[in-house]
Amino acid sequence: MTGDEQGALTASADPKPPCSIVIRANNEEQHIGRLLEGILRQTVRNPEIILVDSGSTDATVAIAQQYGARVAHIQPSEFSFGRSLNLGIAAARGELIVIASAHVYPVYPDWLESLLAPFSDPQVALVYGKQRGGPEARFSEQQIFSRWFPERSNPRQAHPFCNNANAAIRRRLWEERPYDETLSGLEDLDWARWAINQGYALAYSSEAEVIHVHHETPRQVYNRYRREAMAFKRIFPQEQFGWRDLLRLTTGNIASDLWHAARSGRLRSSWSSIVWFRWMQFWGTYRGYRQSGPLTWQLRQTFYYPNGLHAAPQPASRQVEPIQYNEMPANRVQE
Incomplete structure (x- = not known):
């Protein structure tokens, strides 16, 4: 990647943030404001936000800049999931890198806190969090989310399944092994497999919950x-x-x-x-x-396998009040 072609960001001289959040986006004006508002309401204060935009023609970039995000650009012809992440992480200043899809949003104000907590174990290389579909989600996708992201956390996962729509990694390990830029997807699984082979562990946090919005044909x-x-x-x-x-x-x-x-x-x-x-x-x-x-x-x-003929487990009750997105300031997000 060349800096001019990819719109690479220069390092900032500001103090190191508690974490850096890298968001990949393309024409996400309908969703990204809710994610950014949710970040603003987190118990982890002042995270660095980096948007990697791959040619948006709507208000995605403008909305992100309203929330103080630093923006890197990548040409659509040069895009891959791994390449866009590498571009964003290279510009990040935090040691802990949170990766979020532009069309997710956190359910609780301790989303970041819950996602980062497992890193207190020095052997944990990657943490991923729970995902659920919104009210408009296809029924089958809701079943998939329930299967992939159970109600119980796992501090030491033995297999490399994870999902970069809601995950975090250590920057120093990414420096050892950046994401594969040639894969058509599953760069998260590929990186997690490498981390496990190096002797590190993965963790799953059910408390780090997001809603993942899909409107797919x-x-x-x-x-x-x-x-x-x-x-x-x-x-x-x-x-x-x-x-x-x-x-x-x-x-x-x-x-x-x-x-x-x-x-x-x-x-x-x-x-x-x-x-x-x-x-x-x-x-x-x-x-x-x-x-x-x-x-x-x-x-x-x-x-691949179905959930079986038993009722899905009920969501675990939490003492934390969820974020009320209907209270979002009108001047912060463009509809």
């Missing part, structure tokens, strides 16, 4: 899972996903989702989206890679 769901499968086969070259996997996992997850939707009284409103979402998820995965060799069992369970 069937084609966008297909493209997302196809892209991630292409990256997955790069990271784990011996793995396979054949037509038997496609049929079994599509039918199994559709059946599971329909059962859960019926139990929750949402079958009538959700059945059609359940069918197309799960088909696009696994058809995209099938098209993304077809290789010989078995899937890693823990990752297969995490990525």
Whole structure:
């Protein structure tokens, strides 16, 4: 990357912040203000905010600057998830780097505090937090969030699953091994695998909760899972996903989702989206890679398998009041 082409930021002379938050964005004016307002209301005060913008044509950059974010630019033609993160982290001054999608927002004012707390263990290289869908989320995506991000925290996770929509890493370890800029996705999984192989641990914090907003069309769901499968086969070259996997996992997850939707009284409103979402998820995965060799069992369970025919656990009660976003100042966010 060249500084001029990528809009690299120069280091600031201000005191080192408690953490640096790197946000990747492209045309996120509808969502980014809520994330930035949530950051403003955190118990961890004065974090550094760095926006890596990949060619927004809306008010994304202007909104971020209203909240004091430093902005780095990357050309859409040069974008990859790993490259944009490397650009943002290179400009960051904090030792602890928080990574957030532009279309998430924290539920509680101690989100950052909960996400950073596991770093008190010097062996922890990465922490990731809970994600849930908003009221408008597809039913199947809500089921996926429930599967991937359980209600109980795990201070020492043995496998490399994580998600950079809501995560944090140590900068000094990133300096040893930046994100792979050639992967089409799953740069988080790839980096976490490296960290575990180096003897470090991952931690999961269920208290560090965000709402992850997705408004995807069937084609966008297909493209997302196809892209991630292409990256997955790069990271784990011996793995396979054949037509038997496609049929079994599509039918199994559709059946599971329909059962859960019926139990929750949402079958009538959700059945059609359940069918197309799960088909696009696994058809995209099938098209993304077809290789010989078995899937890693823990990752297969995490990525693909349905929740089973039991009720999802109820969210753990907390003594912390959630952030009330309907109180956001009108002059801070452009609708």
